[in-house]
Amino acid sequence: MATHPHSAVAITTTTTSANPKLSLLRPHFCPPRCAFNFNPTTPFRHQHLIRNASVDLHIQRRLLLPPPRVFAVDVSGHLLQDTGASLFVVAGAYALVSVFDNLTQRQIVEQNLSRKLVHILSGLLYMGCWPMFSTSTEARYFAALVPLLNCLRLLVHGLSLVTNEDLIKSVTREGKPEELLRGPLYYVLMLILCSIFFWRESPIGVVSLSMMCGGDGIADIMGRRFGIHKIPYNKHKSWVGSISMFTVGFLISIGMIYYFSKFGYIELDFVQTVERVAVVAMAATVVESLPAKGGLDDNISVPLVCMVTAYLSFGFQP
Numbered sequence: 001m002a003t004h005p006h007s008a009v010a011i012t013t014t015t016t017s018a019n020p021k022l023s024l025l026r027p028h029f030c031p032p033r034c035a036f037n038f039n040p041t042t043p044f045r046h047q048h049l050i051r052n053a054s055v056d057l058h059i060q061r062r063l064l065l066p067p068p069r070v071f072a073v074d075v076s077g078h079l080l081q082d083t084g085a086s087l088f089v090v091a092g093a094y095a096l097v098s099v100f101d102n103l104t105q106r107q108i109v110e111q112n113l114s115r116k117l118v119h120i121l122s123g124l125l126y127m128g129c130w131p132m133f134s135t136s137t138e139a140r141y142f143a144a145l146v147p148l149l150n151c152l153r154l155l156v157h158g159l160s161l162v163t164n165e166d167l168i169k170s171v172t173r174e175g176k177p178e179e180l181l182r183g184p185l186y187y188v189l190m191l192i193l194c195s196i197f198f199w200r201e202s203p204i205g206v207v208s209l210s211m212m213c214g215g216d217g218i219a220d221i222m223g224r225r226f227g228i229h230k231i232p233y234n235k236h237k238s239w240v241g242s243i244s245m246f247t248v249g250f251l252i253s254i255g256m257i258y259y260f261s262k263f264g265y266i267e268l269d270f271v272q273t274v275e276r277v278a279v280v281a282m283a284a285t286v287v288e289s290l291p292a293k294g295g296l297d298d299n300i301s302v303p304l305v306c307m308v309t310a311y312l313s314f315g316f317q318p
């Protein structure tokens, strides 16, 4: 980006572009390092300009404001990137539901397993796509558009305003449209909440969604198949289901935190993170295993308890 022949300008543009948020949000912001170059004693200045005060003022004004073209390119670049990423994820969501509908129709995957696989995969793949979005502040809203669209889709089909057998078959238990307005709707609402309030920089949202998608999803799959020994206080849930939820939810959470740390969004101490995630995974597993929970769906109770415990152990990192 340092294209101006004047050396002070070169330093100014380099400094702002090092932090894309600065260049996008505060086009008039000039960090102290570039202000330093305005000192007349600086070797970067040309001697003939020092004597001409009006020219000097003009140059200073120009130096304080990064070239407007850079700002415009930044904004349209981010907009393009975020729009493209949103469209890609919308298509992915549509494809995922269609693939599982197809597998259910051909009786390759049984309806309940299909629902749980969609439950596990959609949220985890959605989070996996977060690095595709730009570094702008608005990026999280572009990402949240995808679950928001799915939320509207669930409302429209759940209220039977439009009939779509594919969606109902792949995400409901009994094939009734009104089921879309419970578990699946709470699920997409949690995706929206975590995208907007926590996004990819916070372990709170990442762990909450990992436990809701991966942990809770696997508890059902394992519990239904191998859950012979029931939990003493809940005859509908099994030790295998809960142990699977804890183990798989914990591993997915650590994996996701590691994934985001590789992109530089999260920076945490490994040992401390393992301990904290274990606490959050344990709290989520206990809550999931409780009977009734006052009628609260697992797609609400699990992420909410994760948010509270993760907030207490990690602190708020939006």
Ligand SMILES: Nc1ccn([C@@H]2O[C@H](COP(=O)(O)OP(=O)(O)OP(=O)(O)O)[C@@H](O)[C@H]2O)c(=O)n1
Pocket: 173, 183, 219, 220, 221, 222, 223, 224, 227, 236, 237, 238, 239, 240, 241, 242, 245, 288, 289, 298
């Ligand atoms: N800790 C757990 C959780 C689930 N299960 C098994 O998975 C089934 C479904 O559990 P869950 O998803 O909690 O049931 P629902 O809330 O009824 O269904 P859903 O949330 O999927 O709509 C249970 O009946 C049980 O066989 C289990 O054995 N142990």
Ligand SMILES: C/C(=C\CO)CCC[C@H](C)CCC[C@H](C)CCCC(C)C
Pocket: 089, 090, 092, 093, 096, 115, 116, 118, 119, 121, 122, 123, 125, 126, 129, 146, 147, 150, 170, 171, 172, 183, 184, 187, 188, 191, 299
């Ligand atoms: C069956 C479900 C919950 C019940 O416990 C999950 C419902 C999932 C939604 C209908 C679809 C959600 C799609 C995601 C917002 C985006 C996924 C994108 C990805 C690239 C596949």
